[in-house]
Amino acid sequence: MTAGAPRRRRGSIELDAAKCTSCMICVRECPVWCIELVADKTHDPNAGPRGRSTLELTDFRIDYGLCMDCGICIDVCPTDALAWLPVSVSSAAAASTLNTDLV
Amino acid sequence: MILPETTTVAADEWVSQHRYLRDSGLRFFDLLVAVDLGDQVTEVVTHVMSADATRRAMSRIEVRREERIPSLVEVFPAAAWHEREAHDENGVEFAGNGDLRVLITAADPPPLQRSAALEPRVDKAWPGLYEPGAVSGATRRRRPKPVPGVNEEWINGGRQ
Amino acid sequence: MSVTELNLACCAVEAAEGVHLWRVKPEFVAAALAVEPTLHVLVVAGTVTKANADLVRRSYEELPTPRAVVAFGVCTISGGPYWDSYSVVPGIADLIPVDVMVPGCPPQPQDVAEALNSLALRVNA
Numbered sequence: 001m002t003a004g005a006p007r008r009r010r011g012s013i014e015l016d017a018a019k020c021t022s023c024m025i026c027v028r029e030c031p032v033w034c035i036e037l038v039a040d041k042t043h044d045p046n047a048g049p050r051g052r053s054t055l056e057l058t059d060f061r062i063d064y065g066l067c068m069d070c071g072i073c074i075d076v077c078p079t080d081a082l083a084w085l086p087v088s089v090s091s092a093a094a095a096s097t098l099n100t101d102l103v
Numbered sequence: 104m105i106l107p108e109t110t111t112v113a114a115d116e117w118v119s120q121h122r123y124l125r126d127s128g129l130r131f132f133d134l135l136v137a138v139d140l141g142d143q144v145t146e147v148v149t150h151v152m153s154a155d156a157t158r159r160a161m162s163r164i165e166v167r168r169e170e171r172i173p174s175l176v177e178v179f180p181a182a183a184w185h186e187r188e189a190h191d192e193n194g195v196e197f198a199g200n201g202d203l204r205v206l207i208t209a210a211d212p213p214p215l216q217r218s219a220a221l222e223p224r225v226d227k228a229w230p231g232l233y234e235p236g237a238v239s240g241a242t243r244r245r246r247p248k249p250v251p252g253v254n255e256e257w258i259n260g261g262r263q
Numbered sequence: 264m265s266v267t268e269l270n271l272a273c274c275a276v277e278a279a280e281g282v283h284l285w286r287v288k289p290e291f292v293a294a295a296l297a298v299e300p301t302l303h304v305l306v307v308a309g310t311v312t313k314a315n316a317d318l319v320r321r322s323y324e325e326l327p328t329p330r331a332v333v334a335f336g337v338c339t340i341s342g343g344p345y346w347d348s349y350s351v352v353p354g355i356a357d358l359i360p361v362d363v364m365v366p367g368c369p370p371q372p373q374d375v376a377e378a379l380n381s382l383a384l385r386v387n388a
Contacts, residue, residue, distance in 0.1 A: 011371075028231035028248075032346055033224075041236025055236050065354075068337055068344040068368040089366045091378045095340050095356060098366050207314075207350075214349040221347040 009086040015102035019081035026073035034066040065098035135185035137193035143168040174200035272309025274336035281375030294383040308335040
């Protein structure tokens, strides 16, 4: 964190994977299409009369080479799983390495 | 700055409206912009004001894709450049403007028409099409509503 | 090290401040002075339009060697907010070789200072 930077500075985005329900709202609202999400579905046939399906988040990638720090994903997240982190994204030699998995 | 009231003008009064505004002292031609409203209709808006900027007026006209609107060049010579830009980027035809040469882009269709595909959006698979937990190759139950402003015909690909 | 700024859009504000930080902060100056022979760095900051693409390419070609390029901000990396625009280059890597990409919209001035420092440390190593 840069000394003296405001606490709410738009540096990078933090994901609390435990809060994420894989609802895809952030992915679909992102104006630059820079978020990718992958979730695995597990089905437990013994839970309840019809069984129960749960989603487990395996990948949540933000392409920081494209992200314009607009914060729409953070605003639309219904479970507050996304938040600003006042830390800059590290520089890289290639654009592909800026595509960061947050899980 | 509060926007002045906007007058909607018919095509046959477009020039006389602006001549009236100029003759009543609004002699500075500030801008002419075009916006594609969708459904083949383009809105053209002008803003003129008095030299001391105390009085201002906005006029708007709606033009269908195949129609032409009269040019304002004979009233405001400054309109020539703005009309050239609107012709270049929105494909608006101005009858009486003899110099509608390409200003910036020669793209066809004009790039600011909503029907003009944004190629990167067409080429890139929309990540929002993915449905979490879906079995590979399975038919999606419903198509998610795409982002506003993005033509649904462009949406393709996505992880299955 | 010599730094040429190619400030094309709003990122210019942060890029100029960052290059200034790098020039005056003692922790960066020592490493920069040790770079031998002189490394010529081009810092490209801001949206590169297709009309400006040739300007960017020529700015790089006319740099003396050895040379390096820093892409500052997401517009220069990928097009950023204008990635779908008809008039913007989707990343300067298509035009010239890029050594360091500094992401952000805009990045902090400190980030470009650190990117320049990382170039100096890489040469000195």
